[in-house]
Amino acid sequence: MASITAFASAVPILAYCLSSITMTMVNKFVLSGFQHHMVFLMLGIQALSSVVLLVVSSKFLNLQYRSMSMADARAWLPVSVTQAVMLYTGGKSLQYLNVPLFTIFKNLTIILVAYGERLMFKSIVTPLMMAAFGLMVLSSIVGGWNDIQFNLLGYMWMAMNCFSSAFFVLHMRRVMKVVNFKDFDTVYYNNLLTAPMFFVLSIVVENWGEFLAYYDATEHRAEYWSFVRSNLFSGICAFAISYCTAWCIRTTSSTTYSMAGALNKLPIAVFAMVYFDDPVTAGGVLAVALGFSAGLVYTHAKNLQKKDSASQVNLPTPISMEPVKNINVRVKNDH
8 A cells, every 4th residue: 555655646746857857948948049038928828838738638538627717716816926926937047047057946945845834734844854955955055156157137036936936836735725626727727827917928028029020030930930839849848747736736745846856957957968058067966966865865754754654643542541540439439
């Protein structure tokens, strides 16, 4: 039974890790591989693509999701707004920071989530978990030390992303229980509510004049179609990570979901160093290794915590002798 439970938890975690790695790399490519960085447009395309894919899939694969209602929309709207802030600040962070540094600093979010769960859901933070968090902080310090081209704007966006990510994960877990959402319900509501926000913000904030003029030129047509294909592919990835995020949070915990991201760091950083020509240095490799080690330590801490909980549940209830004493007293008094 324990092995079945562990497998049931491992599958959504692995699915989330794979989708997170893919999403990070695709976002980095879209935001750094083209002349114009249309962050809101990219996020709007991703949200709309997720809704379209879910609706089409429901017709052919019999996927079930809850239809839109005003009561559920009002309850879920703060989650969607927080997700919009999280995704936008993440996109802006990737615009100014390289992928290894972004993923290393993202580890700091896990500490915020862990103590947020302690306050909101009365979760326990063990000393071994604290050791894992300490490794993450050390990983971030090493990674920042290695970042020769210090970018204050990038770090500001990164700090906002960490706090908004922690709030999103914690608030999403709480609201999922209140409205009793399933995984596809979460995908549908999240993306349907955020898509209009992103497209309106794109029209208001981003420079569409330069964007259209640039891609209207004949010499940029090939880049334009590459831009379109990349954004459409990012929409498919967004659908995958929307589902895997809800699945992972529902079946594990907010902290475990956040910690699962730590296991993504090594393959993401290695791929970025090779594909995006990010500098390969001893400090960068050490920072990633420390972050990866922190994920392993945390996994071990959670396993020990589960074993302790299981042993406490299986302990026999002690039999109180107090009723027997009372009976004896009463017998003596009767005599």
